[in-house]
Amino acid sequence: VTPLSQEDELIAWLRRRLARAPGGDLAGDDAALLPARPASAAWAATVDSQIAGVHAPPGLDPAVLARRLLAVNLSDLAAVGAAPAYALAALAAPPGYDRRRFLGALVAACARAGVTLAGGDLVRAEVPAATLTLFGSRPAGGAWLRRSAARAGHRLWLGGTVGESAAGRHLLARGARLAGRRVDLPAAPPLAGSLAAAARRAVRRHLAPAPQLALGRALGRLAARRRGGVGGVIDVSDGLALDLARLCRASGVGAEVEVERLPAAPRFHGLAAAIDRDPLELALGGGEDYVLLFTLDPRLAPPAEFRCRRIGAVTAGRRLTMIDRRGRRPLPVVGWDHLDPAGGE
Amino acid sequence: VTPLSQEDELIAWLRRRLARAPGGDLAGDDAALLPARPASAAWAATVDSQIAGVHAPPGLDPAVLARRLLAVNLSDLAAVGAAPAYALAALAAPPGYDRRRFLGALVAACARAGVTLAGGDLVRAEVPAATLTLFGSRPAGGAWLRRSAARAGHRLWLGGTVGESAAGRHLLARGARLAGRRVDLPAAPPLAGSLAAAARRAVRRHLAPAPQLALGRALGRLAARRRGGVGGVIDVSDGLALDLARLCRASGVGAEVEVERLPAAPRFHGLAAAIDRDPLELALGGGEDYVLLFTLDPRLAPPAEFRCRRIGAVTAGRRLTMIDRRGRRPLPVVGWDHLDPAGGE
Numbered sequence: 001v002t003p004l005s006q007e008d009e010l011i012a013w014l015r016r017r018l019a020r021a022p023g024g025d026l027a028g029d030d031a032a033l034l035p036a037r038p039a040s041a042a043w044a045a046t047v048d049s050q051i052a053g054v055h056a057p058p059g060l061d062p063a064v065l066a067r068r069l070l071a072v073n074l075s076d077l078a079a080v081g082a083a084p085a086y087a088l089a090a091l092a093a094p095p096g097y098d099r100r101r102f103l104g105a106l107v108a109a110c111a112r113a114g115v116t117l118a119g120g121d122l123v124r125a126e127v128p129a130a131t132l133t134l135f136g137s138r139p140a141g142g143a144w145l146r147r148s149a150a151r152a153g154h155r156l157w158l159g160g161t162v163g164e165s166a167a168g169r170h171l172l173a174r175g176a177r178l179a180g181r182r183v184d185l186p187a188a189p190p191l192a193g194s195l196a197a198a199a200r201r202a203v204r205r206h207l208a209p210a211p212q213l214a215l216g217r218a219l220g221r222l223a224a225r226r227r228g229g230v231g232g233v234i235d236v237s238d239g240l241a242l243d244l245a246r247l248c249r250a251s252g253v254g255a256e257v258e259v260e261r262l263p264a265a266p267r268f269h270g271l272a273a274a275i276d277r278d279p280l281e282l283a284l285g286g287g288e289d290y291v292l293l294f295t296l297d298p299r300l301a302p303p304a305e306f307r308c309r310r311i312g313a314v315t316a317g318r319r320l321t322m323i324d325r326r327g328r329r330p331l332p333v334v335g336w337d338h339l340d341p342a343g344g345e
Numbered sequence: 346v347t348p349l350s351q352e353d354e355l356i357a358w359l360r361r362r363l364a365r366a367p368g369g370d371l372a373g374d375d376a377a378l379l380p381a382r383p384a385s386a387a388w389a390a391t392v393d394s395q396i397a398g399v400h401a402p403p404g405l406d407p408a409v410l411a412r413r414l415l416a417v418n419l420s421d422l423a424a425v426g427a428a429p430a431y432a433l434a435a436l437a438a439p440p441g442y443d444r445r446r447f448l449g450a451l452v453a454a455c456a457r458a459g460v461t462l463a464g465g466d467l468v469r470a471e472v473p474a475a476t477l478t479l480f481g482s483r484p485a486g487g488a489w490l491r492r493s494a495a496r497a498g499h500r501l502w503l504g505g506t507v508g509e510s511a512a513g514r515h516l517l518a519r520g521a522r523l524a525g526r527r528v529d530l531p532a533a534p535p536l537a538g539s540l541a542a543a544a545r546r547a548v549r550r551h552l553a554p555a556p557q558l559a560l561g562r563a564l565g566r567l568a569a570r571r572r573g574g575v576g577g578v579i580d581v582s583d584g585l586a587l588d589l590a591r592l593c594r595a596s597g598v599g600a601e602v603e604v605e606r607l608p609a610a611p612r613f614h615g616l617a618a619a620i621d622r623d624p625l626e627l628a629l630g631g632g633e634d635y636v637l638l639f640t641l642d643p644r645l646a647p648p649a650e651f652r653c654r655r656i657g658a659v660t661a662g663r664r665l666t667m668i669d670r671r672g673r674r675p676l677p678v679v680g681w682d683h684l685d686p687a688g689g690e
Contacts, residue, residue: 047433088392090476121393123683131435133478338468
């Protein structure tokens with residue numbers, strides 16, 4: 001089996017190790033499901049880090065970093081259908097870092113999300129790095145969603161647009177800045193009118209992603225009512241193609257993606273051209289979209305309010321295929337490899 | 346109220362912030378107690394980081410870092426009387442870091458401790474930094490232990506020796522190295538015979554602390570049988586004086602410490618002299634001892650097998666006093682301030 005990325009290779013190695021350890025388990029969903037007795041009291045738990053210079057531009061406002069840290073963790077809970085409940089925060093930062101601004105923003109964002117900040121760890125480090133552990137409970141009337149439940153014949157759905165966040169990352173690398181609620185764009189490339197508006201939205205989308213918790217809960221209710229009807233669910237964090245490959249591998253299936261169905265933000269193609277990027281590469285491999293990718297029995301559809309888009313189908317076999325005007329070809333498994341020294345793109 | 350340290354000051358500020366947020370809570374025990382329905386299924390959760398160059402010598406064997414990371418988190422669970430159950434690991438490391446050695450050692454150590462590694466996060470960073478979140482359940486027949494339950498009239502107990510770990514840290518700073526199971530001592534100061542043996546034990550104690558889980562569970566059983574008999578419990582991580590001050594502040598009490606009762610490792614005073622350190626300063630403020638500090642009703646005692654030492658008493662009022670041959674004087678609140686740029690010592 002070819003590893004999808006250095007990260008996946010390491011996780012596969014770890015899973016083999018764990019299989020030999022007594023009690024070992026690493027199911028590989030976006031959040032771990034911690035069993036309890038009775039099972040109704042089980043928790044979903046997830047951990048994610050944001051490191052300055054890696055996940056966020058150096059010098060980013062600590063409040064923006066805090067909200068982004070919570071958002072990416074909430075997205076993992078959304079992918080298992082959990083309702084967020086508790087957080088533990090670990091903040092490592094150099095002297096002079098505005099920890100109060102970080103923690104104040106985290107507390108406020110937690111309160112808005114119904115999360116209780118229950119503990120944490122504060123340490124010194126050269127580079128600001130924040131790690132959040134988030135616990136979610138299973139909502140009444142809901143079922144846990146798993147990455148491994150995709151079945152051949154299911155339809156493949158996407159909860160929102162892809163590629164916009166990566167366009168925002170490129171703009172930040174070129175000098176875009178968030179100043180309060182205002183986004184200052186770099187001088188190059190020159191952007192005006194609706195393209196400048198699209199660029200500002202892309203930067204905001206990258207720095208302040210909106211996790212799809214309500215969609216996750218709706219899928220959890222659907223899964224509880226129609227056993228087997230809701231298939232694999234994953235949040236698109238490392239790139240649509242890579243996360244689809246993970247979902248398919250966990251479920252033992254393949255998939256076909258109809259490229260022209262991929263939802264894009266308004267003026268996305270024009271923006272991609274302006275920053276000299278292939279829009280399809282951004283959509284398939286850009287990552288950090290934080291939308292849910294999921295499969296459903298063809299007789300089911302997600303609630304219309306979420307405006308999900310059907311982008312393809314789950315197939316027997318293990319192949320990943322993309323379909324466009326030119327025909328069918330293998331889907332390149334591109335995405336963000338957290339362990340690739342070159343940056344993963 | 347004078348802040349105990351920059352870290353305590355920031356946590357106090359955060360607690361005030363949380364008190365205004367709906368659902369906010371930060372009880373400040375070593376592990377957060379996450380309520381569930383039914384209450385018997387509640388979890389204790391804790392998070393702690395180990396950062397190369399801050400908590401561990403740069404270049405430390407990744408396997409040693411992994412075991413230390415688990416040990417310091419287990420010590421927090423010991424302090425609330427929990428039985429460890431699940432872990433989530435976040436590892437940030439530069440290219441070339443031996444992640445498999447780290448994760449392999451973590452898996453093996455988790456298995457020995459009865460912990461299931463259930464998830465995590467792997468990212469790139471300039472400096473190795475590992476964060477572990479650990480979940481513990483309440484053992485049958487046990488009660489949760491709290492930092493805030495010390496009462497005037499209780500006796501003050503210590504689960505093991507203090508100061509040895511800090512001596513080990515000084516030896517590491519002077520060039521001591523762990524090579525497999527062997528400890529290589531630095532050329533200066535010259536140490537031989539029983540002093541060299543004491544130095545090797547100190548280095549091992551620092552790098553491979555032994556969390557007092559069995560003692561924590563025994564105190565939890567005692568607390569379940571004798572309501573109010575078991576008082577405040579905390580693990581000594583930042584220094585006996587600072588952690589005692591935290592326990593007393595959480596409980597609204599004071600304490601007297603009989604300095605000559607403080608348990609010390611064999612040849613500790615000779616070792617402190619050889620490395621030119623005041624043994625009392627090491628014992629009171631050295632930190633990273635990972636022994637339990639707790640208070641008990643005077644009619645109770647911890648099980649003899651744990652060889653705990655009575656070191657003083659809890660008093661009314663808020664004063665912290667030390668008693669030695671010269672008489673009584675204020676206990677200096679010395680310890681490891683994680684947010685002090687000078688290093689906290």
